Amino acid sequence: MPLRPDVTLDYLRNRQKGRLPDLLGIQVVSLGEGTLTGELVIRPELLAPNGFLHAATVVGLADTCCGYACIAHLPDKAQNFTTLELKSNHVSTARDGKIVAKASAVHLGRSTHVWDATVTNGDGKLIAMFRCTQMILY
Template sequence: MTVLRPDVTLDFLRNRQKGRLPDLLGVQLLSLEQGALSGELTIRPELLAPNGFLHAATVIGLADTCCGYACIAHLPDKAQNFTTLELKSNHVSTAREGKIVAQAKAVHLGRSTQVWDATVSNGDGKLIAMFRCTQMILY
């Protein structure tokens, strides 16, 4: 079983995102534990679509970041990194203001692939999207 790596902390992940897309989006990490990671972002006008609602890419960016960071934190021994093989999202609601929160959970922690699910909700807990990605582990 792949376990949480003690050398990958929330601070390690926060430093890793400086100057990258998660930083630009405003992703804030909340928690990291065995098989799970959560993060949030504050909705601001730059993250909305031209129709005034939350852009789907913003939701995917948060969910994918949380799943990716969780994957890094759960890389098997001797693994160096990962890359995304596939991702899918289903959007069932939206938002215009406040915060959105993503909860990433491990579905499969293998030596060659990992599968992560994330739910994205608004600050009141209303479901916005369901997300799944498959990661290829790189050695």
């Protein structure tokens, strides 16, 4: 599916106001054919009680980036999407700085999309690998 011209970075930024991505502090930084990149600055509220980055923060960023990418690549006449399945593998963590998620299309069908995201710290060190399957809603 080609990138929808009506879905811009500003459109996505406005869509998240007052919602979880806004609460987490997610910033969408780039959108292209089959890809979307977002980031967030780590702050104490996003850490687990052990002082390390909470896994839910990482998943929230990755899932948001994949979801926004899905919106930007919806087929003609599709209205929205919902998540069917998601999985993440965490291989590292962080305590400060920022994390970056890059979503990439794996499958862009008329009834489902599959998206992968890699989450890294500000220096590019891998933190997590994420995959989700989205059901396209008409």
